[in-house]
Amino acid sequence: MTYPIIDAHIHLDMYTELQQHKILNEMNAEGVExxxxxxxxxxxxxxxxxxxxxxxxxxxxIGYHPEQALPSDTEINHLLELITNQAEDIIAIGEVGLPFYRRKENQELILKPYIDLLETFIQMSVKLDKPIILHAIYEDAELVLDLLEKYDVKKAHFHWFKGSYNTIQRLMGNNYMISITPDCVYEQEIQTIIHHYPLELMMVETDGPWPFEHPFNEEMTHPKMIHTSIQKIAEIKQLNETTIYKAMYENTKQFYQLDV
Structure with missing residues (x-):
């Protein structure tokens, strides 16, 4: 370990209290800033x-994950009010996006209300000048890009991105960030994206507590897994690990304007 790391996307609230304490207590030892x-x-x-x-x-x-039933109008209003009240303390709007997997399970699901909700969050991110964190993969990414371009969004983070080469080119053209998960160690699709995507537009994440396979089988997803991701990124990019550590750290710190 040669440099501190930042987990650019985790659902800490979804861990048990015991797991939360374990992660928080081990941050310093694992170099997680x-x-x-x-x-x-x-x-x-x-x-x-x-x-x-x-x-x-x-x-x-703060956001509303799209892979669930739509929130009531009351919850939407509560969320928007919370975002406004916490604007000085939160660092981004997210996780928001479109229900790709939910639609695969239910092809009769109507997409328009999800697009409308996402548009509301995009408008809020522009109004507050906050980055937006997106769940938008494959063909959904193109729909989301249309909205981002409509509102001239400058700071968008596509977490755990998957998509076509043409979509990758469009993301790069907008200087949008992606983040890499520990499955980069064993997933060819993610390795290909790493190969094509510029280092300066890349971050690392865990998306914990989502579990991973192969070297991480039956292991609680922990930010320390990012060290292994960085090793793999260095291998793919044919750069030394220190270069990758520094890039991932500085990219995330600057994108989110972190005071750490």
Missing amino acids: ALISVSNHYQSALTNIKLSAMNQGVKTA
């Missing part, structure tokens, strides 16, 4: 705000 903890819904956001108050290394983003 900060965690970008995204929210799934209103209660999730409240938990992340509480965790951030407990540990200054936890940085909160």
Whole structure:
């Protein structure tokens, strides 16, 4: 380990309290300087705000994860009010996006209300001048890019991105960030994206507590896994690990304007 790391996307609120304490207590030992903890819904956001108050290394983003039923109008209003009230303390709007996997399970799902909700969050990110954290993969990424370009969004982060070469080119043209998960160690699709995507537009994440396979089988997803991701990125990019550590750290710190 040669440089500090930042987990650019984790659902810290979704871990058990015991797991949360374990991760927070081990941050220093594992060189983890900060965690970008995204929210799934209103209660999730409240938990992340509480965790951030407990540990200054936890940085909160507020949004509504699209891979679930649409929120009620009341919850949307509560979320938007919370974002406004917490604008000085949160670092981003997220996680937001479109329900790719939910639509695969239910092809009758109507997409328009999800697009409308995402547009509301994009408008809020522009109004508050906050980065937006996106769940937008494959063909959904093109729809999201249309909205981002409509509102001239400058700071967008496509977490765990997957998509075509043409979509990759479009993301790069907008200088949008992506983040790499530990599955880069064994997934060819992610390795190909790493090969094509510029280092200066890349971050690293875990998306914990989502579990990973092969070297991480039956292991609780922990920010320390990022060290292994960095080793793999260095191998693919044919650069030394220190270069990758520094790039991932500085990219994330600058994108999120972190004071760490």
